[in-house]
Amino acid sequence: MSLAVQHLWLIPALPLVAAAIGAVVPRRARAVAAGAAIAAIASSFVLSCLALSGALANPAAHLAFNFDWFCVGEGALRLGWLLDPLTAFMCVMVSFVSTLIFIFSLGYMREDENFKQFFCFLSLFAAAMLGIIVSNSLLLLFISWELVGLASYLLIGFWFTKPSAAAAAKKAFITTRIGDLGFFLGILWLNNAAGSLLFYDGGHGVLEAATLGTLSAQVTLGGLAVSTAIGLLVFCGAIGKSGQFPLHVWLPDAMEGPTPVSALIHAATMVAAGVFLIARVYPLMAADQALAHAPFHALTAVAFIGAITALLGALIAVAQNDIKRVLAFSTVSQLGYMMIALGVGSWVAAIFHLLTHAFFKALLFLGAGSVIHASHHEQDMRRLGGLSGPMRITFATFAIGMMALSGVPFVFSGYWSKEAILHAAYEWNVSALPLIMALAAVVLTAFYMTRLVAEVFLGKPRSAAAQHAHESPGVMTVPLILLAACSILIGFLGTPAWPWLESALTGTPVEAHSLLEGASLIVLSVLLVCTGIGAGWALYARRPRETAEAIDPVEAAFPRAFAFAAARMKFDELYAATVGRLNTAFASLAAWMDRRVWGGVIDLVARFGEMAGRFNKETDDEGLNTGFNAASEELRTVGKFYSRAQTGEAHGYLRILALGFVVLAILAIMGGGR
Amino acid sequence: MISSPLQLCLVFSSLLFCIGLAGALSRSNSILVLLGIELMLNAANLNFIAFWRFGPAPSPATGVIFVTFSVAVAAAEAAVGLALVIAVYRRQRNIRLQEAVRLKG
Numbered sequence: 001m002s003l004a005v006q007h008l009w010l011i012p013a014l015p016l017v018a019a020a021i022g023a024v025v026p027r028r029a030r031a032v033a034a035g036a037a038i039a040a041i042a043s044s045f046v047l048s049c050l051a052l053s054g055a056l057a058n059p060a061a062h063l064a065f066n067f068d069w070f071c072v073g074e075g076a077l078r079l080g081w082l083l084d085p086l087t088a089f090m091c092v093m094v095s096f097v098s099t100l101i102f103i104f105s106l107g108y109m110r111e112d113e114n115f116k117q118f119f120c121f122l123s124l125f126a127a128a129m130l131g132i133i134v135s136n137s138l139l140l141l142f143i144s145w146e147l148v149g150l151a152s153y154l155l156i157g158f159w160f161t162k163p164s165a166a167a168a169a170k171k172a173f174i175t176t177r178i179g180d181l182g183f184f185l186g187i188l189w190l191n192n193a194a195g196s197l198l199f200y201d202g203g204h205g206v207l208e209a210a211t212l213g214t215l216s217a218q219v220t221l222g223g224l225a226v227s228t229a230i231g232l233l234v235f236c237g238a239i240g241k242s243g244q245f246p247l248h249v250w251l252p253d254a255m256e257g258p259t260p261v262s263a264l265i266h267a268a269t270m271v272a273a274g275v276f277l278i279a280r281v282y283p284l285m286a287a288d289q290a291l292a293h294a295p296f297h298a299l300t301a302v303a304f305i306g307a308i309t310a311l312l313g314a315l316i317a318v319a320q321n322d323i324k325r326v327l328a329f330s331t332v333s334q335l336g337y338m339m340i341a342l343g344v345g346s347w348v349a350a351i352f353h354l355l356t357h358a359f360f361k362a363l364l365f366l367g368a369g370s371v372i373h374a375s376h377h378e379q380d381m382r383r384l385g386g387l388s389g390p391m392r393i394t395f396a397t398f399a400i401g402m403m404a405l406s407g408v409p410f411v412f413s414g415y416w417s418k419e420a421i422l423h424a425a426y427e428w429n430v431s432a433l434p435l436i437m438a439l440a441a442v443v444l445t446a447f448y449m450t451r452l453v454a455e456v457f458l459g460k461p462r463s464a465a466a467q468h469a470h471e472s473p474g475v476m477t478v479p480l481i482l483l484a485a486c487s488i489l490i491g492f493l494g495t496p497a498w499p500w501l502e503s504a505l506t507g508t509p510v511e512a513h514s515l516l517e518g519a520s521l522i523v524l525s526v527l528l529v530c531t532g533i534g535a536g537w538a539l540y541a542r543r544p545r546e547t548a549e550a551i552d553p554v555e556a557a558f559p560r561a562f563a564f565a566a567a568r569m570k571f572d573e574l575y576a577a578t579v580g581r582l583n584t585a586f587a588s589l590a591a592w593m594d595r596r597v598w599g600g601v602i603d604l605v606a607r608f609g610e611m612a613g614r615f616n617k618e619t620d621d622e623g624l625n626t627g628f629n630a631a632s633e634e635l636r637t638v639g640k641f642y643s644r645a646q647t648g649e650a651h652g653y654l655r656i657l658a659l660g661f662v663v664l665a666i667l668a669i670m671g672g673g674r
Numbered sequence: 675m676i677s678s679p680l681q682l683c684l685v686f687s688s689l690l691f692c693i694g695l696a697g698a699l700s701r702s703n704s705i706l707v708l709l710g711i712e713l714m715l716n717a718a719n720l721n722f723i724a725f726w727r728f729g730p731a732p733s734p735a736t737g738v739i740f741v742t743f744s745v746a747v748a749a750a751e752a753a754v755g756l757a758l759v760i761a762v763y764r765r766q767r768n769i770r771l772q773e774a775v776r777l778k779g
């Protein structure tokens with residue numbers, strides 16, 4: 001049994017219905033809202049599995065179901081759903097991880113008074129993300145994309161009474177909007193150039209050979225092919241949503257939201273959307289690869305942006321002290337890896353890493369949530385410590401997540417997906433720089449994750465909150481265990497010896513390689529991982545921190561570099577000093593124009609009127625006045641009488657308007673509609 | 675009783691209009707009054723579309739274009755309305771419409 005493509009809309013529709021239910025039930029109906037949300041997302045998961053079985057039966061085909069949304073004049077705006085292995089895998093992953101996060105939230109948010117809204121927003125978020133995945137039209141994708149932005153705004157600012165949370169929500173919204181502007185321009189251009197926004201449409205879609213051929217044949221500004229320019233604009237959207245350099249600044253601040261939200265944003269939904277988008281429009285991005293003398297390939301930009309992001313995120317993560325911020329910057333860095341994979345031509349490796357990362361990053365965030373929940377919202381790892389004793393399950397699962405993220409070889413999923421990316425980067429013949437930066441980030445990743453685990457779980461408790469920590473309830477630990485199991489097992493879908501995922505995604509059988517192919521690279525990356533973990537172990541685990549105030553060993557060695565990274569390389573300050581100041585300057589210029597120039601013109605006119613009035617008055621006083629005085633007195637009485645109707649109350653006016661409307665309606669009805 | 679899609683649309687838009695009117699008249703929060711007014715506006719838009727779509731001679735695009743303009747104007751109006759609400763809030767520290775009576779004659 002499998003889900004037919006025309007019913008694919010059910011997958012995002014179910015959580016949307018749950019969100020609507022959550023929005024209308026009263027605040028005390030907590031069980032209804034949470035139950036509807038979890039039931040809906042779990043049903044979406046079942047449907048996604050059915051869709052996956054359908055997609056795998058015929059993996060090479062892009063099954064599309066298109067329909068007219070509305071017609072204007074001769075043309076019609078068409079939307080549609082698309083079912084292919086990429087869609088199906090993403091649906092299964094998103095709905096599965098979301099289900100676990102929803103269940104975890106039952107425990108985490110139990111004491112929050114806005115529990116009901118929380119589940120409403122979560123459902124909306126999941127629905128929007130699933131909408132991005134199933135759409136077969138760039139327009140429908142963009143609509144869902146903006147809905148994800150809205151839902152993230154609501155969730156990051158969920159504790160909006162905290163000024164920092166409100167500011168973080170605004171920052172996330174505005175920063176991603178900057179990227180979305182480019183994305184939207186790309187959509188408009190694409191619609192103009194290709195006449196359609198459907199991905200697959202029986203030979204006429206924008207991702208099919210005929211359209212791609214015309215798009216890459218046209219040349220625009222600076223000798224770029226049109227497809228390159230559109231691809232770069234679309235990539236702007238991915239930069240914003242997926243937290244790539246230089247728009248990564250919103251992602252760490254998004255930690256102000258409740259921890260399940262961080263897990264949802266950083267693992268399964270929002271940031272994955274950008275990578276998914278590029279993988280979805282991959283034929284468009286890669287259309288210029290065949291051009292012999294293109295000055296610039298869109299994918300080259302993707303690879304370099306990804307490499308910069310991967311290294312930058314890892315460097316900053318080393319110097320952070322907040323558990324969630326370390327994880328946030330590791331997300332930035334891992335997204336960089338996915339972009340490298342896309343840029344060097346292996347979208348399969350990117351999606352593989354996206355899937356494995358979704359599982360282990362959700363695991364790490366929920367593990368961090370469990371720690372934070374147990375230690376009364378203490379997030380500073382200098383003030384934690386020694387939690388491996390009281391929180392055994394959290395510790396064990398978190399350690400699995402950490403090893404998956406660090407890429408500990410052969411057992412953990414992160415190793416296989418990272419290895420696939422490194423291989424792809426190794427075989428890229430444009431530049432070796434992305435590979436080198438990715439390898440540097442491998443060491444740093446292993447290092448900062450070891451530091452995180454050692455600081456939080458080893459040593460002895462360094463605050464009262466850590467001392468009294470206790471294991472979280474089952475509703476929180478069971479999702480952790482499930483995610484930990486997945487973090488290990490999912491890796492075996494894509495090992496070189498059994499490249500099932502690759503053949504399923506591309507629809508062509510892929511030959512199995514020996515596990516040891518490219519052995520030098522494997523040895524190198526394993527060595528780098530060992531170096532990172534070893535260094536972290538030597539610095540943080542062998543001599544654990546004694547007090548919360550003790551100075552960090554890395555900080556002791558490189559105080560200035562550490563402070564620079566701890567201040568997140570001053571990107572916020574840089575933007576405040578450049579973009580922010582520019583904006584303020586424009587605003588004050590506009591205010592000045594308003595006050596002086598336009599206001600001055602009006603003042604001038606007013607002066608002139610005043611002068612004329614004065615002249616008038618003089619003449620009036622002399623001659624005309626006496627006769628008019630009596631008449632004006634009469635007018636004033638009448639005016640006073642009528643001005644009583646002018647109460648200043650908007651409601652009164654509205655009522656009179658409504659009354660007039662009713663009278664008109666009655667007249668119209670009595671007159672037989674004439 | 676309801677025999678055609680046109681009538682269904684008109685009934686729906688009348689409902690929308692009445693809900694909007696009731697909201698605009700009964701709420702003291704000026705944002706909710708604005709919401710009510712927007713609802714009424716959308717009822718009118720719906721009528722435009724309905725008469726265009728089910729009318730006797732559907733010309734190519736008049737209904738859609740009319741409504742597109744109307745929606746754009748409504749968006750501008752919402753921006754101005756919300757700016758007014760903020761200005762009122764700065765003045766009287768709340769947005770109760772009954773208290774905003776400085777234009778009294």
